[in-house]
Amino acid sequence: MSPMAPNSVSSDYPPHLTPERLEYLISNLKDWSIAHGLAVRPAPSFVSPENDPSGVLANSAPVTLFPSLFPKSCFEEALAIQSTYNELYCAIANDEEWLGSVVQELLDIDDFVAQLWDVHIKIKNEGYVQNLSLGLFRSDYMVHTNPEDPNAGSEVKQVEFNTIASSFGGLSSQVSALHRHLLSIGAYPPETSSLLNDDTLPESKSAVSLAAGLAAAHKAYGPSKSSNPTCVLFVVQDPERNVFDQRHLEYALHSHDKVQVFRLPFGQILKDTELANDRTLLYVPPFAPDTRYEVTTIYFRAGYSPDEYKSEEYWTARYHLERSAAIKCPSILTHLAGCKKVQQVLATPHSPHLSKFLSDESKASRVLKTFAPIYPLDESEAGKEAQKLANNPDSASRYVLKPQREGGGNNVYRKAIPPFLKDLPKSKWPAYILMEMIEPPPLTNTILRNGEIQKGGVICELGVYGVCLWEANGGEGGQNKILENFEAGYLLRTKGDQSEEGGVAAGFGSVDSCCLVDI
């Protein structure tokens, strides 16, 4: 099939629905969602806590009514290279010297990264007692179409690579199943059948695949050293509205692999766990204080954002877990491998780093193609190039300025960059990176969120999950020995397009699935 210009496919998508068809679609969507746990706990702005003090209410997760159109070649490429990305980040996490040099550059501007590094150094001096590491990664992309050359075709460009707490793997399986269900019950108008059919709606197996990753780590840990029953710990935020997303992984792990899972709020770590002399991590369930479970694997769904570390005690807790014999998902080094600076260093034009970690040239070049150029704003050669681009309103209009610090600060977009830099002392420029804007094709969709329907321009972000389990220095010549490495399903997240007036509210996010098209 010949490629089609995006507009020819998307201009009449999603299709117009009669009020009766909208009612049929929505009522089926609402019931199916709750019946299958495609749900969230309601936001306090939707249900005030005094109206549901014990928290038994739930609502359908925000979803799109239709799967969003997504270029098939982009989708396939993003999934195909996930195992290479797993390999790449596993290699980075294992190169402590290189990671240290990256962190060094951040010490002055990113206290969070510095503190994570400190934890690592303390334990390194003491000696690690667990060589196995688990990564449940998610590589996020947007589709990029060159606005100056729309016939050049589409490419996926990476937005970020998550090495900790990659979320929505539980719900994304459900939303792809929801859209396939709506298709199968005739909720979509028949005239869309050439676009929407069994072949164009890929299933996402993310929930079972990510659970399989946790099961592999649990098994690789080996038998209990303390003669206690074993378990996997999910370290979580409390409260957590997105709890069902996490529970789906737990239930898959529990029902398929018979693994006992406990949820441990980040603030309870020191209270509810203890280290044996050999640093075996023991979980003491508050409900059974006389029993002990040996923790094989710690899955972090918390601890990724600086503002979660509310006191020194939280750092003590992170240290306490990191030095234990449990397999961490992720280890601190793996966590650090996901910091923005690493992405920037890899994606800086003419960078030698990627080929250092991926010696296979064809693999490296496929990964490289997914990078949007990212420049430092420092006095390096690439940095000087960046300063020129950023200060010229014409060229700046293709860029976004992002703070390097993890989890903090607002982005500055396009023509707002030159005046922003004018007001910023030059000594502070290196705290930012300049990234080429990804220009997604114009798309529309309809989102149902808290019962409100909003239709309008949307932006879609594809996340591809990856599972990687490896033994640091376990291979030949002290290389990583990779025990598991597989692509683990996908997520599409769709939010309102900021530029659209009167349409979907900006930032109005939802979970979505792909309808693959030849764009």
Added chain:
Amino acid sequence: MSPMAPNSVSSDYPPHLTPERLEYLISNLKDWSIAHGLAVRPAPSFVSPENDPSGVLANSAPVTLFPSLFPKSCFEEALAIQSTYNELYCAIANDEEWLGSVVQELLDIDDFVAQLWDVHIKIKNEGYVQNLSLGLFRSDYMVHTNPEDPNAGSEVKQVEFNTIASSFGGLSSQVSALHRHLLSIGAYPPETSSLLNDDTLPESKSAVSLAAGLAAAHKAYGPSKSSNPTCVLFVVQDPERNVFDQRHLEYALHSHDKVQVFRLPFGQILKDTELANDRTLLYVPPFAPDTRYEVTTIYFRAGYSPDEYKSEEYWTARYHLERSAAIKCPSILTHLAGCKKVQQVLATPHSPHLSKFLSDESKASRVLKTFAPIYPLDESEAGKEAQKLANNPDSASRYVLKPQREGGGNNVYRKAIPPFLKDLPKSKWPAYILMEMIEPPPLTNTILRNGEIQKGGVICELGVYGVCLWEANGGEGGQNKILENFEAGYLLRTKGDQSEEGGVAAGFGSVDSCCLVDI
């Protein structure tokens, strides 16, 4: 094992929970319920409609925290005789003459039964065009222990037999899975492990089994006569808070048997269906008014209660469906077979009727054992016996007086019966039946409902589902030819014991599962 007196098992059950264990149990229960669709739409008293105008909220269905203790022998007997009950009610539904004589006696006191019969007669005169009938039955029991002889053991005694809209088959599968999940994650204290374990917590396969019944009917209907795609119609109430219970059957039918299901509100029948000349029933989906689906099977989850027939139009609608070529679940004759009067006639002491329908003596005697004696209050021999029992405060204390009319009126209990009858003109006595009280063993449990926890005395009612598909007059000598006949899982419903003060509120119902014990 030797039988134990009920109190020795149940006095320390359910076990005491520490606040921490209660918290662990409840938080797991709440999340598991929503993740698995063990849910209901909230009552208006819990979430007012203006706070959720589009109805996206749901809450955990009211459930017990523990499976209730249930005598194993009673449970096994109730499940074992379900296929005989299916056979019995299939025979009754097929004996139009006999059913007619029962209905005759109700004409003056029960307008609903009379109107159902009228619909049947009109269609009989015209001629039926569908000989296949489907029953998704539920036989409800309570455990009876003779209070005067507690060592006599326990028996199941039938409360009623449902031939239409037998509910909770979708949720009961989920609640038995919930209790097994709570067991498997260690939520129940270890000291209960001799009572609560994999062997004592029977799974209920009701959702898939009932869906298999619908699938069998759909298949037996044969190919489309109208060259349209086929479907199964669920005739439903609107609004329906218990919608997920029904949806689970729909999803099982759809995913396992690829059957298209539509939900049709009782009030929309005449608008959305039409009969072809050969009385093939065609469904016209409001969302696709130019298409037609041929209806193979109508599953009534509405139309069972007189107050649903708000105008003559509802009777026209019922007639319209009944005369169609679709398989009815149930047909009007099957619906009538479930009326209280039939149960009373079968259970009247010395009645000859049971053996008429169940010629196999051993089968009949097992069914007979599950009947609590029921007396008419008329001038028959049994009726005169009943009048004596009812007017004597001593003997009356073992009975309940129930109105014969379907879906109407309050029961009168025990010592309240003699004064009630004193004030009632004797001409109205035949509108009531006298039923021996079933005396359930004293049990306690804890119920979570709308986030509120209530602990106290409870009464449990076991429902056993049955599927029966038959061809009227299709066998030898014009007998029924039974095509499918199987037990289809169970339900335990548990509500507050009225006599208990300060405990579980009376009528505070919940879904539950069984923990089988040797009582």
